[in-house]
Amino acid sequence: MKIRCAVIDDERLAREYIINYIAKIPQLELIGDFNSPLKAMDLIKEKKVDLLFLDIQMPDITGINFMKSLDHKPEVIFTTAYQEYAIEGFNINATDYLLKPFSFERFFQAVNKVIDKFELKNDPRNSHITDEQTQTKIADTYLTVRADRKLYKINFDHIKFIEGQRAYVTFHTHNKKITALASLKDLEDSLPEKDFIRIHKSYIVSVKEILSLEGNIIEVDNVKLPVGKNYKEAVLKIFG
Template sequence: MIKCLVVDDEPLSRQVLKGFIADHPDLELAGECKDALEALSFLEKTRVDLLFLDINMPKLSGVNFYKSLQNKPEVIFTTAYAEFAVEGFELNAIDYLMKPIAFERFFQAVQRVKDKLGQPSANQPIQQYIMLKADKKVYRTPYEDILFCEALGDYVKVHLKDKVLIVTTTMKKLLAELPDHFFLRTHKSYIINKTKVEYIEGNQIKIGNQLVAIGQSYREEVMKALG
């Protein structure tokens, strides 16, 4: 699934795109934002594969917002103004959709995203493990063995079923390598394996014999992701 974020200051435009995303079998809606500043806050907590990004927005344009991102998702620009197309494509945008957007045109743009991302076909195996560097070794670690990850300065403590690895990486880099359908950031210091959650109580999650914190700014996203 391609995880999408819709960023547009017009409620009707957001509604149209959300409907198109819901109708497409390869897309998943991660969220919606009414302006670039809200989107920036969202992307600090949640990784997405694709932005549907309006260009003409108040305070900060979609183009300038996209230029400011360090880790850029793929982007499809949307706007009612054709004169912005050149600037959008100079940023290596996948496509440029003119409002009002037709589903057929939307579908074509998404197909270009799929081609670029190289989505695996149904008979192509999907990787179920991550390579973790710890103790001067590189461990082949199945996702299902990871309970949760804990920040430790310039390192990360990866809590497994039977041991703990002190991994040479940062939380941000590790989160970018872990698949969203398994893992979720619950706090600036914690990433959990969603399949290992036993229960939620207050601002804590029980995993194995440990209680993992839920940060206040992450709580809404955590509760949504865990249903």
């Protein structure tokens, strides 16, 4: 499986920085780098791009406004020097948000989210799995999900946060990440309210794992997650 990716950044050195990282990951295939989003339009309209590494602040059009203009949206990982755009980036279903300068380890962490999603979606064996087999089942202290052709039992107290990615969710636990076909809304309705809270349209977090709240950013186990404006009041109640 090759994930076709493109880099859009008005700074040449920034593009080269990302291109060098892409070359280290066998699953990625670079099909173009551009100094303006407008120059990538033809490739994107022809659905030849699976993943965009997209700067936000650019002269012609911001990366966020560019993504909003697309009918067919590839996966996107925003790359920017400005942390204040993080929440708006997540609000348009960005896979991740990398704050420049970022390490290869952090880059690989973001790319792995896309790889997990594509492997799950493109595995032909998943086409034969019935709705009953993909259904997430909730018990008193754990849930079971089917992923990677296995059934996983995930204890509630092992979950740090759950990340929604369109038709998939990723369970971030203390020792692994598990991506499965599931609905974040169904999980929100089924998980115990005293233990889990929805903080954003893309995130549910374990209450006991929350370390801090600064503005509209929650810290969970050294990971910073955005708090959506519709969820802020409920989050503040946790802090009294």
